[in-house]
Amino acid sequence: MATRKQRAPVQYVQLDGLVVLKLIKHCQEEGAGGTDLVQGVLLGLVVDNRLEITNCFPFPRHSEDQEDFNEVQYQMEMMRNLRHVNIDHLHVGWYQSTYFGTFINRPLIDSQYNYQDSIEESVVLIYDPLKTTQGFLSVKAYRLTPAMMKFHSENDFTTENITKHGMTFDKMFEEIPVVTKNSHLVNSLLCNLEEKDKEADKFNFLDLATSSMLQKNLRQLMECVDATTMDINKYLNCQRQIMRQQQAKQQYLQKRQQDNAMRAQRGEPPLPEEDLNKLFKPLQSPPRLDCLLYSGQIDNYCQQISSFSTQSLGKLFMAESLQNDGQSN
């Protein structure tokens, strides 16, 4: 373990074509066209500063009434079987599909924390099936930053702790570049396929279907903003209460002082000190992790929207100039 820790962390993720295909297949078959989430286990190996992901298998879907189903058991079984056929069987992370980039949430953080806690180099692959259908393969690898790991391990999400760790929404995850690697054989096959491809299909990515995508993104963004607003309101109320309590406390203390002064004048012993914390129980400030997550999510949406619009704008400009060209011709 010690040696592994000293080693430079994983710099990039090398993804096998097989994994990508399996991922897409899993999503297509079980994810109901991308709206349902699918998850699976990544297998691979750390080599130097890269994490090679060479295989994966999905978590089976099981309905709620199959409570006796043991996931861990299944995983162990699966990996043992894979080892028998001489495939990489080291657990290096997990993958999850997403719908319009909605993935930054509490369960993801928790499970990723667990992964990273037990297997340091493990990552989570986020696959966006919708984008893929539009011609952009979107697979991203994330892991929690060391700061986030430390923060999460304390399991204390109060404001104080957040400030102590200097935690912000953009410091929670770090994205690791992903490289897809195929065998030469596959590459040559691909080249072959490309040549056979029809001309029209090649320019699928130039599609200008802007609004529906943006609309959906906006809607989700709005939901997120609403949630954040609610969270902030909660926090605000709490602050207000704390303030009120503090006032009451101060009044109480002043009164106490006056009373004691009076008593001293009369030669009576001062009133016994009472535990202020008992009188004024410190209020629990709401955990702020959700807010952080929402912010992260909003950030994510914004990035998506901006990248999407940049691309769309680029396409538009291109289309415009093409049109002009066509007209001038």
Next chain:
Amino acid sequence: MSRFFKAGSDSESETESSEDDEIIQQRPSAAPVQSRTFQFSDDEDDSRRIVRSAKDKRFDEMTNIIQQMKNHKQIKDMANVLNDFEALIKAADKAKKVIQEEGVPRFFIRCLFDLEEYANECWEDKEWRKSISKNNSKSFTSLRQKLKKYIREKYEKEVNDYKENPDHGDDDKRDETPAPQDEESEDEVDTPVKAPVKPKLPAPPVIKKQLPKSMDDDDDDDDDIDWDSSDDSVESDIDDEQFDTGKLTAEYFLKKSDSGTSKKEKKRKEPKQMKLEETDEEGDWEEVKGGAPLIMERPKMFGKDQEINVDAVLKKLYEITSARGKKGTDRNEQIELLKELREIAETNNLGLGIDVKLYFNIIGAIFDYNPNTLTSMRNDVWESCLSYLQTLLNILIDHPEVNVGEHIKEDDENLTEAPLYVRGCFLTLVEKMDEEFTKMLQSCDAHSTEYVERLQDERQVCDILEKTLRYLEIKGTTLEISRIYLKRIEHLYYKFDTSCVYTGDNEPKKEGTSEQTMDKLCKFLYTSETPDRLRTRAILCHIYHHALHNRWFQARDLMLMSHLQDNIGHSDIPTQLLYNRTLVQLGLCAFRQGNIRDAHNALVDIQSSNRAKELLAQGLLPNRQNERTPEQEKIEKRRLFPYHMHINLELLECVYLVSAMLLEIPFMAAHEMDVRRRMISKNFHHVMKMSERQTLIGPPESMREHVVAASKSMKTGDWKACKNFIINDKMNAKVWDLFFQPDKVRDMITVKIQEESLRTYLFTYSNVYDTLSLHTLAEMFELDMSVVHRIISKMIINEELMASLAEPTQTVIMHRTEPSRLQSLALQLSDKFLTLVENNERILEVKQGIYPFQNKRDRNDRQPGTSAAFQHHTQGVVEGEGYGPPTSKSVTNNQHWNRRNNKNYSRESRNY
């Protein structure tokens, strides 16, 4: 026992001889009465002869117990009385044999009888029962029960016999007492009525023989009984005296000073007292004794030979009035007495002063007649009250030399000489009368002829008010004048006077209309030094009157200038109710004048709570959350306005709904695309929703259904259908004909419906048109071209309609400027971000130590333009739990209304 020896020696010797005979007599008869006599003699014997053994002892025992009981009874120590009684029963049981042989001893029966009476007496004295300790009362009840049972089971007959013939016992006692018991002599002395000694005395020797069983007991009992009775009589005597002296105080002496008459009176009163005691529910006999005698004495006021002069009459008056308010005082009687006294005074020509004073007292007594504030007067009493008031008023007016007033002290009264001074406030009487009048109206069914009959008295009441007003204008202080003015106003403001509604400006103003009267009275109140409450009420009445007579601008300006909206919440509840009434009337006036928005604003708060009835004090609504206590209900009932002052609630609701429809339908059409819909009138939406929920919607029946149906057709711009729903025979009968000039109102509504339908039509269907001809529109809505032009121009200016007018072709050209879905989403998002940023800022402000929560509202106001505008239009109604203090919401509403109106006001004043 030793006493007996001393005293008894003589008697014994005498008696012994006769004993034998008696025994003989007694045996055959065996009647209880007789047996007693023997017993008595036994006692005497016992006392002397210690030898007498068990039987004598038992009787002694019993007598002792009875004596003790007597003492305890005197101090009403029920626990001990109970103990004594139980001991007595035991003793009687022991002496059973003797009793069987001798018959029941008389003294024992008497004791039982007395005890029973005593118990009953105490039982009726509820107050006493309440006051005693728990322990005591417990033992008292058990005593009573045991006693009853005991008597019923064993000695019913004997006790009844005794009841019929109680004197025997007394006699017996006397016989016994003088001889043997010196100590008891005090008691015996008190019993004066007893008959001479009977021959039974000689019995003692016999007893010896018979004794073994009954005699002992009997003797003892008898003795006891004697004491009891005597004691009781003493007690009652003392009581009487005490009460007389203690309670009557001055009056009591007064009577005496009246010499002969008073004594007679007293005697006459006594039997009546007794009756009263019995009849009085409370059973509070002690008090009755005090209060009753004074009033009850009716037959003659003065002795025949007595000189009737002012002083005598005054004394008498004082005597009568001092019984006022006491329990058991017969109020009717008192009134009669006073009347009689007045007649006597009149026949004896005692002068105006006395007359006036007596009138005051009579009227006061009449008002006192009902002890309960809730119940109203009886009709005849009321009528007499009115007539008395009028007479008094006439006297006062005719004789300006008579001065009356509260400020005149009793001592300063001058009832005989020229500048007469009489204590008493006529204005108070008038006010009281007015109150009573309202109460009477409240108490009778509003739909009965009785109500109408009562209402006819309104004329008289007003008459009295007016006369009083004229009288006070000469004589009264400013405050008094203000008060009577206000009373007059309050009887004037809600009455519709056709003569003062302008039909046109050129018509000459008539004189003496209620408008001018109101104006005069109110202006006096505004300018003079009057308490705020009077002034507030005057203003409200004035506004109401203006509004009632379609003087919308005066009414509104007065409302705005008075700034009543700010602080009406601090005034008393009747004034708040008046404010609500005024506001409603203002709304109705605005509606009649075609100011739909104003009408809506004025009515919205009353209507939105669904408690219009309660807010206008026209009836009680069942309170869902918390049941009213009976007191609360009483109080609220007393606040209700009499029926003839009611504002028709259906009319009110209809006006509100129609104005809401005229505002809301175009508004809804214009803002169909908005994400967050805002409502102008929640109540209207509620009504609409309710009708949508129905599975089957038939042709409209009720007023509400009519409005709903009209709204639905207006939504599609079908103005004709809309008009027909709003204005038809049914609605005319229900609503519109209730207005003063229904045709004018109907015309106004029709025009409004046409205009608003046009607007709705444009909002709803503008997106299907590229251009629209003004001619077509004018034809469709049967409006003038100019009107259509005006409406469309206004909409364009207000940016409600994205279009432009093409003059040459007379068309409206639509511009497509509807935002796309994405755009509207982006707008929403920006809205949301704004709130987010704001919230965030607030957190920051807290961190910086500024305490910023106060200015939160301001910020909200500046945010969404529409909502702010909407808020400005809400206005305040005073509402609260059961007319209680207004809720904070209504206060803020008040502020809005105020703010808006200030704006309006300044704007309009510029226009003028």
